[in-house]
Amino acid sequence: MLMIGGGLALSVGATTALVGVVTASTQANFGVWGAAAFGIVIGLLIGLLNGLLVTRIGINPLITTLGMLSAVRGLAFVFSGGLSIPMLDESFGQLGRGTIAGVPTLI
Numbered sequence: 001m002l003m004i005g006g007g008l009a010l011s012v013g014a015t016t017a018l019v020g021v022v023t024a025s026t027q028a029n030f031g032v033w034g035a036a037a038f039g040i041v042i043g044l045l046i047g048l049l050n051g052l053l054v055t056r057i058g059i060n061p062l063i064t065t066l067g068m069l070s071a072v073r074g075l076a077f078v079f080s081g082g083l084s085i086p087m088l089d090e091s092f093g094q095l096g097r098g099t100i101a102g103v104p105t106l107i
Contacts, residue, residue, distance in 0.1 A: 007054065007061030007062075007065075008061055008062050008065065009050070009061070009065050010062070010065040010066050010068075010069045011046070011050065011065040011066075011068040011069040011072055013069075014068070014069045014070075014072040014073040014076065015043055015046045015047070015068075015072050016043075017072075017073065017076040018042065018043075018046070018072045018073075018075055018076040018079070019039040019040065019042055019043040020039070020076075021076045021079045021080045021085060022035075022038060022039045022042050022079065023035045023036050023038070023039035023087075024080075024085035024086070024087055025079060025080070025085055026038055026039075027087060027088060027089060027092075028088070031089070032087065032088075032089035032092045036092070046068065046072060049068070050064055050065060050068055053068075
């Protein structure tokens with residue numbers, strides 16, 4: 001929505017990295033689908049915080065998302081320890097390679 005409104009979103013990549021790290025880190029506790037849902041919730045919360053900072057507080061979108069990029073990228077690095085975290089469940093591959101009624105489910 002920020003980009004549709006003419007703003008610039010710089011924290012998308014860092015948010016994606018944090019969602020991936022959170023999903024991979026919590027898969028043992030929540031299962032792969034619960035971890036994926038938890039990761040999506042984390043991404044939504046970051047987007048909501050960006051939106052509130054821009055619309056309610058009035059901070060420039062460039063400054064808001066640049067600051068969020070640094071904070072979220074740092075969190076992803078801290079949570080992962082700078083290392084890759086493998087997905088242990090093979091069914092997680094269904095998100096990118098699966099089909100439902102012959103229609104690819106590319107997420």
